[in-house]
Amino acid sequence: MQKHLKIDTSQKVTPLGDLYGIFFEDLNHAADGGLYAELVQNRSFEFDPIDNKAYHGLTAWEKLEKKGAKVTLEVEDKAPINSRNPHYLTVTAKAIGDGAGFMNLGFNTGIPLEKAKIYQFSCYSKTETAVEKPVVIKLTGAEGQVLAEGSLQPENNGWRKYECTLTATATDYSGRLVIEMQETGKYYFDMISLFPADVYKGRKNGLRADIAELLADCKPKFMRFPGGCLVHDGSLDSEDRDSLYRWKNTLGPVEERPSRRNNWGYNQTLGLGYFEYFQFCEDIGAKPLPVLPGGYDPHHQRMVPIEELGPWIQEALDLIEFANGDKETEWGKIRAELGHEEPFHLEYLGIGNEEIGEPFFERYTYFHKAIREKYPDIKLINSSGPFAAGKEYERGWTSARENGSDLVDEHYYQSPEWFLANYHRYDTFKAEDPKVFLGEYASWGNTYYNALAEAAFMTGLEKNAHAVGLACYAPLLCNTDYVNWRPDMIWFNNHEVFGTANYYVQKLFMTNQGDYLLKTTGENFAESVTAEENRPLSGKLIISAAVNTEVNCREIIFEDMTTGEIKKAQGAALKEGEQLELFDTKLSHYRLKFIGEKKSGTRGFEISFGYENRENRAIWELGGWQNQDCLVSSMVKGRGSCLTQSFFVVENNREYQLELEVKGRKIKTYIDGVLMNETEDKLPILKELYYTASVDNNGDYIVKMVNVKENPITFTLTLEGQEKTDLRGSRYMMSGYGLDDMNSFEEPKKISPVQEAVVLSNGTGEITLPGHSIVVLRLSKDDR
Missing domain, CATH: 2.60.120 (Jelly Rolls)
Structure with a gap:
């Protein structure tokens, strides 16, 4: 029998809303050493064993002594530039000779330098006594060759900020930042910083452009931040070095933001803070979706007493005012003073991250009630834990229904086979219940097979837009030399970045989401299990x-x-x-x-x-x-x-x-x-074709189709209601790859969509999908 896929263009079934977005968490050095463009590691000498047992105040710094010069480096805290970053470097230089100083090793292989590129250096400095000769700032190559040079003249009348611009004369991805003294004396340094000038959108304290552009290219509807487990793992005291992530600590001048332990085993400068997150969301057209701790640390079962929850709830209310309040409000004024007078238009707020246990849900109720009373339009997101099913998962859903949460945050990392077996997961979810926010999900791996299984599953998310409100793959970023978790959507080192096969699937679905789901009917498509029917667990x-x-x-x-x-x-x-x-x-x-x-x-x-x-x-x-x-x-x-x-x-x-x-x-x-x-333990039941269709507000018809099987499939595609219209547009296809194929630094786009022009005469045509393929058609009446 002839196979037929029919799309009724006259029936808009469900709004797709903000379905596809991204999730940023600072793990795998996603921020420091990653998206945050700072090139100096341990810029404020605040590294500490509490971050990582191997850390100390001089981590990533080395002294430099040439031809008899003598240098002593000490990290002190007697007279800091401020109390929030109490440590600084004291340099004692003697017998200067041809070079006495110290250098920073950067991240990965070193500081990436490119010929003719400009770098912005800054630091705070002072001297114990007056010196006549300036301090020399150098960017050097891996072999010590000088690639850029500048200077500063420190004074002995207290801390002062110094800046200079450096232009590299050659390319070297294992560079060093070198600071040399030319005169015997005692020098003090803090907040030693180096940024490339070409940060994303040219913003001060900005983001690494190549990574940011890969994210912007996805055109995500939202961005969830700042985590993840780092949201809720730590001390309940916001002043503690290892506190839970507290958003107010991330505002203001970077030198006044306290250094903190990142629970993934390294240091977090908070240079990429809440203002920068909101600003980046605005820059890429994504709605901000912040997640706040709910007064509970499930990693160590630390909890704020119910009677002491008030300040924590106020912190959530203050965040909404910071994002949405006019500049006459307390926190709206702070936002305006930071350089953004207009509101950020916050719509979503998550409380807690994959919590389990009664203590969290007891506390969530207080947050929910207070926020709902003051800001009834904010969509509140509850938690259902890190598991796809079970008693704690159901506890989360019960809490969401009882409180009237708008969404429930579901997380799961599973095998590709699980995703295929659970394609129908959300078919029976009720439209009147809170919607699903699939806040973290991925199949284990970055192969084409993983991406293929995820694409099939995502058509199920789209088909169930009555129940699924938001979804984002996780984790987003990984520095290849600092891996805490895999798989990850985007991999990078200090100068290169590539999107995985999973990234290109996510990008395809995000850039071709559509605004309304269309009624779609498949005729004569078969289903089959991957092995014998109901094979027992023997x-x-x-x-x-x-x-x-x-x-x-x-x-x-x-x-x-x-x-x-x-x-x-x-x-x-x-x-x-x-x-x-x-x-x-x-x-x-x-x-x-x-x-x-x-x-x-x-x-x-x-x-x-x-x-x-x-x-x-x-x-x-x-x-x-x-x-x-x-x-x-x-x-x-x-x-x-x-x-x-x-x-x-x-x-x-x-x-x-x-x-x-x-x-x-x-x-x-x-x-x-x-x-x-x-x-x-369900076996995958493989559909002959996974499909979904939508229309956007411009009138473009979007058809997504996935063939997870080895053999090609041919069928007739008809857009009902367009029988007298030639539809023109593009076909984006991923096919022809081995199931174990992956992208890499050497072949960053080995697996990526190929775009071709396509015409569907009279709204219908014969379609052939190769085996193991993903195809998106985007069609319009006027060939936009």
Whole structure:
């Protein structure tokens, strides 16, 4: 039978709103050493072991002594330029000779310098006594060759800011910033800074242009910031070095912004702060979507007492006033004084980041009520935790429904197979419920296969715009020399940047979103599973101890739930890395029961089942991350998917009756007779064609189509209502790649869309999609 895809151009089904955006979090050195264009690492000598055990005040700095010169470097705090950045560098230079000074190593291989490019140097400095000869500022190459030179004349009458402009005479991506004294004496330095002149939009304290332009090219509808886990991990005291992320600390002159611990294991200068975030959103046409802590640190279970929540709630109200208030208001005036008199038009605000546990949701209610009363038009975003399903996920949705949250922030990182198996995830979500904000999602990997699976899943997001309001891939950026997390959408070093295959899918969908979903009907397209229908989770059963843990297991019973046959196994004491292999079953319905006890350690048990090998199995984990989870996950080709989670703490020296029941691909777990998890490890059911269609406010028709299968597919495409019209426009196609292919610095656009002109005569035509392809058609009546 002939395959036919019909698009009814007369039926606008659902507004697509602000569906596709981006999410920025400072991990993988995404800000310092990344989007934030500062080239000096540790510019204010505030690096500290609290950031990273290897850090100290002189991290990334080295002294420079030539031909008998003697230099001593000390980090002091007796007379700082301000109390918020108390440390500064004292340089004692003796026997000057041909060069006495110090240098900064920058990030990655060094400071990237390009021939004829201009660099803006600045610092605060003073001397102990008057000196006649200036301090020399140099940019040097990897071998020490001088590529640019300037000077400053420090004075001994207190801290003063000095600036000079340097122009590089050659290209070297392993450069150094060198500061040399020409006269014996004691010198003081702080806030030593170097920016390229060609920052994005030419803004002071600006952003690295090549990375910013890749983001701007996506034309995102919104940008979520500043995180992520760094929002809610830290001390509750805003003055503490390791505090939760507090937005007011990020405003004002950069030298007055306190240095802070970044919870991803490095230092965060806050040079890229809330004003810069709002400004960047405006520059790229994205709506700002800030996320604030909710008075709760789930990483360490620190919480603000309910009766002390007032200042935290006021902080949220002040942020809205900062963004939207006129310049006569307290915080609107501060925004205007920073250089932006007009409001930033904030519409969305998130409270909390993937929190679980009752303490957060109890506190969320207070934030929600206060913000709703004062600013009823602000769309408030609740949390559902970092898992795609389970009791904590449902707790978040219950809170959102009870409070009337506008959106619920869902996060999940899963295998490509999970995304294909869950294409219909949002089909049954109700339009009257809060909408989904898919605030973090990605399949594990940056291959073309990952991008292909994500594209198919995204057509499902679009089709369910009644339920899904916002979505953004995560993480966004990664410095290739400072990797905390992978996969990532964009990779960079100190002078190069490339978008992954995932980036080009996201860009395709963002730049071709459309404003209204159109009714779309597919005829005679087939579906198929990737393996035999309902293949049961049979295979080996294995008990093992989790990381840093010792456990005992005994009274092990395995039951065939169909025949009632029972087998028993000998128990064992297990340490990390040890496992007890029990049974290898081909049954489709079975139960495993045993008594488990954790003797010591930080986590608990892992029970593997449906075990083919370590990279292909299902896992029941008790006492997962920080001993908080009871979860069931699935591993496919080494890529994990959490299927469901409940909150559970495994206590030491306590026996638990543990029970796992598997029926086909349905899974139940029990602890002491209480049902803890219930889920299904779905197999992907591959559609012959994934598709969606929309129209924008200019009248352009947009058709997105994904073929995840190996073979090409041919069908007729008809735009009903346009039968007497020739539609002209562009076809953007990604195809012809190996499933394991990836982009790289050497081949940054190996996987990227190819654009061709296309005509659809009389609103209809035959379409052939190659195997493993992604195609977007953008058509209009007047060939815009």
